[in-house]
Amino acid sequence: MSKEFKNLETLCVQAGYDPKNGEARVVPIVQSTTFKYDNTDTVADLFDLKSAGFFYTRLGNPTVDALEKRIAALDGGVAAVATASGQSANLNAILNITKAGDNIVVLNNIYGGTFNLLGSTLKNFGIETRFVSSNDLEEAKRNIDEKTKLIFGEVLANPTTAVLDIEKYADLAHSHNIPLILDNTLTTPALVRPIDYGCDIVTYASTKYLDGHATSMGGLIVDSGKFDWTKGNYPQLTEKDESYHGLVFTEQFGPAAYAARIRTVYLRDFGNIAAPFNAFLTLIGIDTLALRLERHSENALKVAKFLESHESVEFVRYPFLESSKDYKLAKKYLKGGSGVISFGIKGGREEAAKFIDSLNLVSLVVHVADVRSYALHPASSTHRQLSDAELEKTGISPNLIRLSIGIENVEDIIEDIDNALRA
Ligand SMILES: *Cc1c(COP(=O)(O)O)cnc(C)c1O
Numbered sequence: 001m002s003k004e005f006k007n008l009e010t011l012c013v014q015a016g017y018d019p020k021n022g023e024a025r026v027v028p029i030v031q032s033t034t035f036k037y038d039n040t041d042t043v044a045d046l047f048d049l050k051s052a053g054f055f056y057t058r059l060g061n062p063t064v065d066a067l068e069k070r071i072a073a074l075d076g077g078v079a080a081v082a083t084a085s086g087q088s089a090n091l092n093a094i095l096n097i098t099k100a101g102d103n104i105v106v107l108n109n110i111y112g113g114t115f116n117l118l119g120s121t122l123k124n125f126g127i128e129t130r131f132v133s134s135n136d137l138e139e140a141k142r143n144i145d146e147k148t149k150l151i152f153g154e155v156l157a158n159p160t161t162a163v164l165d166i167e168k169y170a171d172l173a174h175s176h177n178i179p180l181i182l183d184n185t186l187t188t189p190a191l192v193r194p195i196d197y198g199c200d201i202v203t204y205a206s207t208k209y210l211d212g213h214a215t216s217m218g219g220l221i222v223d224s225g226k227f228d229w230t231k232g233n234y235p236q237l238t239e240k241d242e243s244y245h246g247l248v249f250t251e252q253f254g255p256a257a258y259a260a261r262i263r264t265v266y267l268r269d270f271g272n273i274a275a276p277f278n279a280f281l282t283l284i285g286i287d288t289l290a291l292r293l294e295r296h297s298e299n300a301l302k303v304a305k306f307l308e309s310h311e312s313v314e315f316v317r318y319p320f321l322e323s324s325k326d327y328k329l330a331k332k333y334l335k336g337g338s339g340v341i342s343f344g345i346k347g348g349r350e351e352a353a354k355f356i357d358s359l360n361l362v363s364l365v366v367h368v369a370d371v372r373s374y375a376l377h378p379a380s381s382t383h384r385q386l387s388d389a390e391l392e393k394t395g396i397s398p399n400l401i402r403l404s405i406g407i408e409n410v411e412d413i414i415e416d417i418d419n420a421l422r423a
Contacts, residue, residue, distance in 0.1 A: 008074070008190060009290045016070030016283070027066045029280045033057045049244060049252060049264060059268055063276040067283050071210070071220045074189040074286075075202050078225030079259035081267065082218060082274035086185060086205020089219025090114055090152075092266045093181055093203050096258060097234050098149045100126025105143045107153030108393055109134045109160050112382045114183065118152070131393075134162050137172060144176050149234075151178065155194055156186040156334070158368065159342050159378055159402035160395040161317045163329040170198025177232040185209070186369060190293035191335045200227040201258065208369035209338070212285040212292055216278035221262060225255030237261060292371065292407060297336025299413065300405040304341050306414050312421045314344040314399065339405040340368055345421075349398045352377050356401065358423035361408065361416040368404035373413050376402045 005011050017027045035054045037043050045051040054060050064082050072080040083089045098104060106118055108131040118129040130143040140151065151173045153164050166182065173180040179200035184192065188209045194202050204210060206218035229237040229250050237257050240246040243265065253260035267273050297320070304318035316323075319330035320337040330337060345351050355375075356364050362373040366381055376382065379398045383391060391397070405413060 005073075011070070011073050012190070012289045013287050015073035016068070017066040027063055027280060027283055029276055030062045031276055049247060049260075057276065058271055058273055059263060061276050061279075063283075064274050064279040067206075067274070067279040067286075068220070070283065070286060071189075071204070071206075072222055075184075075193050075222045076195045076224070077202065077222035077259075079256040080220055080222045081259050081262045082206075082220055082279060083267075084219065084272045084274060085217045086183075086203070086207055086219045087113055087117060088270075088272035089203045089205065089221050090183060091117060092262050092270070092272070093201055093221045094118070094122070094127075094150065094152065096262050096266065097179070097229075097236060098127050099236070101147065102149045103128040103130055103145070103147050105130050105132055105140055105148055105151045107134050107140075107151075107157070107164065108132060109157040109162050109395055110152075110154050110183070111158045111185075112378070112386070114154075116385060133393075134395075135165055137165075137168055140169070141172060144172075144178070146233075148176065148178060149232075150181050152181045152183075154183045154185070155192060156319070156338060156340070158186055159340065159376075159382075159400070161186075161319055161326070161337070161340055161342055162395070163319050163326040163333060165329055166192075166194055166197040166199055166333060170200075173200070174198070179227045179232075186338045186340055187334060188289060188293060188338075190289045191297070191338060192333050195222070195224040195226070197333065200224050206282050206285075208367075209293065209296075210286055210289065211278075211282045212289065212370050213281075214367055214370040214372070216281040216285075218274050218278050218282050221259065223256055223259035227258070229257060241265070293336060293338065295407045296339035296369075296405060299407065299410040300337055300339045300341055300403075302410050303403065303405050303414060303417065304337075304343075306417070307341070307343050310418075310421055312346050314346050316341065316343040318342075338369070339373075339403075341403045341405060342400055343403070344397055344399045345401060347399060349377075349379065352399050352401055353380070354423065355420050358420035359416055360419070361412055362403070362420075368402065370404075371407050373406035373408055373416075374404040376404075378402055 068080040132139045181201040185205045202222040204220040237249045249257040319326040
């Protein structure tokens with residue numbers, strides 16, 4: 001980008017695309033899978049990664065590129081890679097620096113889909129996941145050994161809303177020459193830029209707040225460019241890659257080596273890429289990200305306070321409640337708490353189901369983080385694959401309800417919740 005902007009609201013609208021004289025003002029949707037060249041030498045250089053340019057949409061596309069540049073600018077990273085979904089973002093981010101025989105240390109309160117991926121599926125590929133309790137630094141420390149390749153967690157955990165102490169985990173990771181990878185899906189750069197606090201790689205399900213309207217699956221990986229791969233044990237990045245005639249990623253791409261390898265090896269081989277149309281919709285979503293997250297956070301805090309004072313409610317988890325154990329961390333790291341609240345209804349599974357079935361404006365969907373208000377019962381849906389013991393460990397009780405507060409009028413939202421609680 002030729003223009004340099006700094007402030008969040010401006011970057012949300014302007015970053016990633018700078019049209020030249022007479023070009024489309026809005027990022028165009030380039031559906032073409034392929035790109036034309038005048039001679040074979042140019043194409044050969046592209047294939048050998050000696051020059052940058054589009055040649056096949058599996059490895060890069062102008063619409064997707066604008067989205068990647070925008071999120072990199074928003075997060076303060078050197079490069080970003082867009083993928084087909086949040087799942088594929090976390091998969092690529094982790095596989096990029098692990099192989100059979102390695103292990104990873106993972107905070108256990110992560111999203112259910114990621115829990116399955118890391119705890120169950122990756123095991124079949126010989127990568128061991130060591131789950132550790134959230135904000136218990138000593139437990140994480142005890143689990144790191146010479147085969148540990150990274151620490152992974154969520155900045156604001158979905159659905160428990162626990163806030164991670166980013167600086168402490170970054171320091172721990174760096175003292176072992178391994179990177180900290182954080183999923184920033186629920187907070188987005190509108191509420192926190194994890195790289196500012198030492199995080200090395202940031203991932204997203206752009207499916208959630210970045211798109212913000214529940215219209216496009218997508219994932220993003222942002223490379224801070226700050227981690228020195230040559231200090232750790234990362235042969236994928238520091239040794240010769242046979243599929244590129246012995247190219248060494250850290251030598252060829254410098255600080256952007258990590259992101260470059262995901263694109264040129266994993267998008268090339270796995271093909272779990274972002275679709276140009278989804279990238280276009282996500283860019284439109286990000287235009288209003290700063291505004292939306294402000295309103296989501298404001299509405300959710302009001303709803304959380306209402307719930308806290310309600311006689312049918314056992315507990316409320318929202319980081320910006322003064323009663324929250326995460327209040328200090330939230331104040332330190334976050335500009336707002338997002339729209340996600342979890343609370344326990346008095347009673348158990350049955351009462352939780354009755355509450356959700358009685359809602360009217362707030363709808364039952366398996367989704368969070370778009371403009372509409374939603375409710376979900378994790379124990380019978382997103383987390384139903386977990387045993388009671390596993391549920392216990394991740395902090396999800398059978399009576400827990402997850403709310404995703406939208407940008408509707410907050411009085412209308414509260415009235416609906418109040419009616420359902422009475423029912
Ligand atoms: C939804 C979600 C994912 C997975 O994203 P998909 O786009 O559904 O694949 C990963 N992490 C978090 C925190 C999520 O909320």
